[in-house]
Amino acid sequence: TSGGWRLTEGTYTTQLIDPMFMEPESGLGWLDPKQQTLHLLIGTQSPQDDANTAVELFKDLEGRVKVGTVDLTSCYIGGGFGGRDTSIFCVYLSLAAAYADGPVRIIYDRFEQFQSGIKRHPATMDITLAADDKGQFQALRTHAVLNGGGRPNLSKYVAQVAGLNATGPYDFPLADILSQAVHTRSLGAGSMRGYGASMLAFAIESSVDEAARSLKMDAIDLRQRNVLHPGWAISTGAPKAPPGLEDMCKKARAHRLWSHREQLKKTQSKGDIAFGVGFAITMKNYGTGADAIFNDVAIDPLGQITVTTHAVDMGNGSATTLALSTAAILGANATSIKLGEIDLFKQLDMVESFEPQPQNPRWTPLLFMSSKAATTSSRWVHSVEQSSHVLFETGLFPAAQSLWGKKGDTLKIASVHWRDGYLTAPGLRPLSLKDIAAKAHADRRITAVMNHAFFSAKWVEGDYSIDGVTQRRPVDGLAIRRGQATQYEIVERKNPQLMTVESMWEGNGQTFGASACLVAVTVNRKTGEIKVVDGVHYLAPGKVLQQEMVEGQMDGAFAMGVGHALLENLPAFEDGPTTGRWNLDRYHVALAGDSALGKIEKVILPPESETAPARGIAEVVLNPVAPAIANAVTHAIDVRFRDLPITAEKVRNALEKTRS
Amino acid sequence: METMTLELTLNNQRLVREKVDPDLKLNDLLREDLGMTGTKFGCGIAVCRACTVAVQRVPGGHLEPVRTCTTPVSAVQGKIVTTVEGLAQGGELHPLQKAFLEHFSFQCGYSAPGFLMASFCLLDKLKRSPIPKDKVDEAILDAVGQHVCRCTGYVRYYEAIRDVILATPGLVT
Numbered sequence: 001t002s003g004g005w006r007l008t009e010g011t012y013t014t015q016l017i018d019p020m021f022m023e024p025e026s027g028l029g030w031l032d033p034k035q036q037t038l039h040l041l042i043g044t045q046s047p048q049d050d051a052n053t054a055v056e057l058f059k060d061l062e063g064r065v066k067v068g069t070v071d072l073t074s075c076y077i078g079g080g081f082g083g084r085d086t087s088i089f090c091v092y093l094s095l096a097a098a099y100a101d102g103p104v105r106i107i108y109d110r111f112e113q114f115q116s117g118i119k120r121h122p123a124t125m126d127i128t129l130a131a132d133d134k135g136q137f138q139a140l141r142t143h144a145v146l147n148g149g150g151r152p153n154l155s156k157y158v159a160q161v162a163g164l165n166a167t168g169p170y171d172f173p174l175a176d177i178l179s180q181a182v183h184t185r186s187l188g189a190g191s192m193r194g195y196g197a198s199m200l201a202f203a204i205e206s207s208v209d210e211a212a213r214s215l216k217m218d219a220i221d222l223r224q225r226n227v228l229h230p231g232w233a234i235s236t237g238a239p240k241a242p243p244g245l246e247d248m249c250k251k252a253r254a255h256r257l258w259s260h261r262e263q264l265k266k267t268q269s270k271g272d273i274a275f276g277v278g279f280a281i282t283m284k285n286y287g288t289g290a291d292a293i294f295n296d297v298a299i300d301p302l303g304q305i306t307v308t309t310h311a312v313d314m315g316n317g318s319a320t321t322l323a324l325s326t327a328a329i330l331g332a333n334a335t336s337i338k339l340g341e342i343d344l345f346k347q348l349d350m351v352e353s354f355e356p357q358p359q360n361p362r363w364t365p366l367l368f369m370s371s372k373a374a375t376t377s378s379r380w381v382h383s384v385e386q387s388s389h390v391l392f393e394t395g396l397f398p399a400a401q402s403l404w405g406k407k408g409d410t411l412k413i414a415s416v417h418w419r420d421g422y423l424t425a426p427g428l429r430p431l432s433l434k435d436i437a438a439k440a441h442a443d444r445r446i447t448a449v450m451n452h453a454f455f456s457a458k459w460v461e462g463d464y465s466i467d468g469v470t471q472r473r474p475v476d477g478l479a480i481r482r483g484q485a486t487q488y489e490i491v492e493r494k495n496p497q498l499m500t501v502e503s504m505w506e507g508n509g510q511t512f513g514a515s516a517c518l519v520a521v522t523v524n525r526k527t528g529e530i531k532v533v534d535g536v537h538y539l540a541p542g543k544v545l546q547q548e549m550v551e552g553q554m555d556g557a558f559a560m561g562v563g564h565a566l567l568e569n570l571p572a573f574e575d576g577p578t579t580g581r582w583n584l585d586r587y588h589v590a591l592a593g594d595s596a597l598g599k600i601e602k603v604i605l606p607p608e609s610e611t612a613p614a615r616g617i618a619e620v621v622l623n624p625v626a627p628a629i630a631n632a633v634t635h636a637i638d639v640r641f642r643d644l645p646i647t648a649e650k651v652r653n654a655l656e657k658t659r660s
Numbered sequence: 661m662e663t664m665t666l667e668l669t670l671n672n673q674r675l676v677r678e679k680v681d682p683d684l685k686l687n688d689l690l691r692e693d694l695g696m697t698g699t700k701f702g703c704g705i706a707v708c709r710a711c712t713v714a715v716q717r718v719p720g721g722h723l724e725p726v727r728t729c730t731t732p733v734s735a736v737q738g739k740i741v742t743t744v745e746g747l748a749q750g751g752e753l754h755p756l757q758k759a760f761l762e763h764f765s766f767q768c769g770y771s772a773p774g775f776l777m778a779s780f781c782l783l784d785k786l787k788r789s790p791i792p793k794d795k796v797d798e799a800i801l802d803a804v805g806q807h808v809c810r811c812t813g814y815v816r817y818y819e820a821i822r823d824v825i826l827a828t829p830g831l832v833t
Contacts, residue, residue: 021768023701023770078768078770109704110703314811552767560810585707591806592807595814
């Protein structure tokens, strides 16, 4: 104790993890010496960053190779999880292509992927948690060191996010947070799903369970007393805690697994088998705090909608969600989604600089961001919706008015509605999207709209005048195309509400989501084997855009969390993946049999209001799983493991120690 | 180098190739030589099973799942190989493919061909030896339980396969 507060202190460590996306990295490259253009074809999460990296490589280089332009084609990728975000692969491919006599293809096999690919940072986290006798958290000290390896990648930002999430979902009047990535001689670590917060979640949620034990309190009750309420400021500086935290605690406390856990422990523990239940709750920021989106929505004369974006799909979530997001405004899903596009958006002529240029209507703090941080639902959808609104208001609605003739002239946009693919208005014949699109093209009305949108806690907005009508819109760049024209007309931004780097920093543009996990395990005292046998996974996504995909993210995250808790492990230094001898024979990921298939209940909290945002969920939903499993193991065998993964060998050794 | 004339049936088409290295991996034949990239390459050591295809010794024979990343082409000489490209018939997706789509079974899709081909073999097995309904989950786990997927947590693959088994007459007693 200290000053009347009870202190819980511990050092927690997490392991080196490979994202283990299924398709090893590969690519094609060739140099066109006449045009001084380097062509690259890569499966990447960060096409713009990769193209910039390739340009940078050859800049001011003296010698026979001249590269003026990099033409990067972004391919469909077989999984990413962050591991394809600014990967070194692009550098290797660019160098090989530039200096080879002909086209080059590089394909990693799995040994090479383990040897070279980006990893999750191993972390060491010292935690001191202070609570008063009533179980009110008073202070937290977290010092986290992330092993970034030998090559600079995104470690700086991963450490920032680790720090941002270092207080967990709790209200601490006092917090001392130090989070740093260090340079070591191990393999390079960078972006990976959970992005720093997943390691901290293990440390904080283990620590809270230890505090509950020391305070002789119910571990969920302790959490419920201390979780942030919606809208509360977060100790690490972000302005708004997410909804759902208290509700998840209440639901989990009432669940049979928790309310009957001691009874279950007695009845389910037999012979060498020990049974235990654990809980963990987390919140995590989605987006990066400064998110930049380009997209274009176009309609052809047949009424087919195409969405073009620089987003890259890691699965099929982005393409599906973006296809759905035109429906409410344009009456139909998009039929075609073009991902990973960069060049088209040069027509917006935006200028990027950290230095503000308030007089320049084309200025933005950031042009592109890579596809990561669970941003489709929250960021890209907004941008597509904005283009769709402009397309409808300035192109399709006027075309519909023309088709309706005189009666259409006085029609207000608010009085029309889409119904079964037809635009309807009281007393007028329904018009098909196809007919409206054909008319818009015939009359050379607006048939495509492109925008750039920038978000940091709020969207940059400005006034935009199209055909004499001015509207305030939450985008920071806009261009339109008429009829079958190929060139876009830029609509100049006026009276913008801009953000500077300082205002982003001070305002802390982060937005958060919440997830929790209740899990039951069995531990075989003889073999040390841990099995997840039952559980509940909670998520507060806000507005759900596509139910099956949200559930799919929960299922996938659960299995990955089991892997992180119990199975996945690489030595960071000697005998690690740099030896080129690592593959799935030694690196075990969760299989169906490890994942308590069909036993994990999914609880999706309803949106907190009609205007609830669609939150990015793919990262936060991973983070409570591993600490919940660790807490369940402690409940089962009364041993605390502060080091992940909790392998059978560690369990056997620990139980041996307690026996002796 | 010793070579062979490779003869096999691939997706109902006869394939003959002269001077083939007998140790050439079936995965390389499919992906590199024939450009049939539906069959994936995941680990290269027969663990992840993303590279699974279905092989029959003779027409009407049992369909066996085979991992192409470690199988030399000499091992499928004269046999009948079906890859994911051969599942759809007459432009109509196989019921398993339809079920995978309807259930949102896959996310990045890279494991999906392996799951499809292994469960395709399972359907063949159940057609020959139907099982009680309460053994279906066990049979699915037995057929695809070693397949690695990183995105989905397996749940929706299993749901889709179960649905197809239960909806196909004659597989369950």
